[in-house]
Amino acid sequence: MLKKLHYPFFTVQLNTAINGEDLKNLRKFYAPILGSNSILLYEYLRDLTNISSYESGIFDFDSLTYLLNMDIKILNDARIKLESVALLSTLIDEYNRKTVFVLEKPLDSSGxxxxxxxxxxxxxxxxxxxxxxxxxxxxxxxxxxxxxxxxxxxxxxxxxxSDNNLDCEFSNSSMYEIDSRDVDTSEINFFIQEKLDLNTFEFPNPYEAILKTDSRFFFSQVSGQIPDENIVNLIKYNRSMGFHDSSINLIFYYTYESNGKIIYSYVKKVLSDLLNKNKITFEDVEKQLDLLFGNKNKSVLGKKELFKATYLQSLSVNNSKYRSYENLIED
Incomplete structure (x- = not known):
């Protein structure tokens, strides 16, 4: 969660068309929960998607403070509330140094x-x-x-x-969101369903999620489904054979990106082939999969490499900030 944006310049995209009936659902069902500021921000961002063709489509988040008569803290609080109920996704484009907002359609009464x-x-x-x-x-x-x-x-x-205690709990946690070896499947599925409902997976960058997420959660983050018994058993078995969750996650990612779904039999075969070749470490698995999928679908490999580069760049930026902070302390 970003309490303030890294880059104030932003663009707005729609996952699907949002019409007048959707805005009616927004005001009717979400306003009592989110309050008027979040509703106003959502509707304004939606209006920005209807710009004229001669305009650039790049806007300044800070300028919304006077356009919507909100100070920057209230504006960010409104944005965070929209994110928390899966009405807005906030993506960071490190390459172009801008923010990308993706608006999601509000649920209707049935949803x-x-x-x-x-x-x-x-x-x-x-x-x-x-x-x-x-x-x-x-x-x-x-x-x-x-x-x-x-x-x-x-x-x-x-x-x-956006309780700060929750942020501390995540930052002090282990590498995985939840160690599924210590939690039974029904409890895991409950947490997964909660994350699916609200789109609150911890790592929006897929490559970071590959490295840091329990495979059951990553399966759901990629596919939008709760893993069935076959997938759960496949994860457990290959863990016992020495595969880390990051390696299993990378196979899930490539399979979904190539086929639009995670195919159990295909994932099982890839894992079996890697095991027979004694390619178990993440580094070995990544090299094998990059070669395999790069030959079949270069765009899938390119997309993964872009996520990887963005993640590695963020690590570099954070390390630089940390070193600067240490130097200030020493001075």
Missing amino acids: FRKNLLLANKLIQTMGKQNFERLMGKEKNAFLSKAKYLLDASAKFDDVFA
Whole structure:
């Protein structure tokens, strides 16, 4: 999560068309949770996607402070709230030194009812009776479970409020988001579903996620699905054979980028071939896969290399900042 943007110049993209009915859903279902500032920012960013052809399409985030009459802290708080409910993705383009905002379509009443975390938050905000009046009183199997999700709602509140304690918890955690060897599958799946609902995977850069994410979470981040029993067993078996999650993740990534889905039989074969060749370390696996997929689809390899370069550059920038900070202390 970025409390302030690295690069104030930005562009706006839409994942899919957002029409008047979508904006009505935004105001109706999200305004009670997010407040008016976030709704105004969303609608303004959406308007910027309709610029005339002669304009550059590059805007200055700081200029929104006077265009929307918000100071920069309120503006960033509004942005973070939009991100926390998966209405906005904030991407950093290190090469062009700009920010890319991607607007997502708001959920309609049906989608909102099925998203238990958001439904719980709305119930908590306005009460059950007002919620039913807003949504309609038709019975829904998902809503019947809402009263059992108090603990989940509390976690969502922490994320929604951008609690500093949560940031510390992540920074002090181990390499993986959750070590699945210590947590059973049902608990893992609950956390994965929460992340899918809210798009709160910790590492938006796919290459960083490949290196740092538990393979069950990475499978879901890439495919948008909860791993089934075959995938879970495949991960466990290949861990026992010496593969690190990063190696398994890289295979998941390449398979999805090449086929639009993760094919169990194909992943199993690739892992088996690598094991037979005794190519188990991440460095060996990456070399083999770069060669394999580079010959088949150079664009997939190029995309991976771009994510890798961006991640490595961010490490270099952070290291430089750390060294500068150390020098200040010494001086």
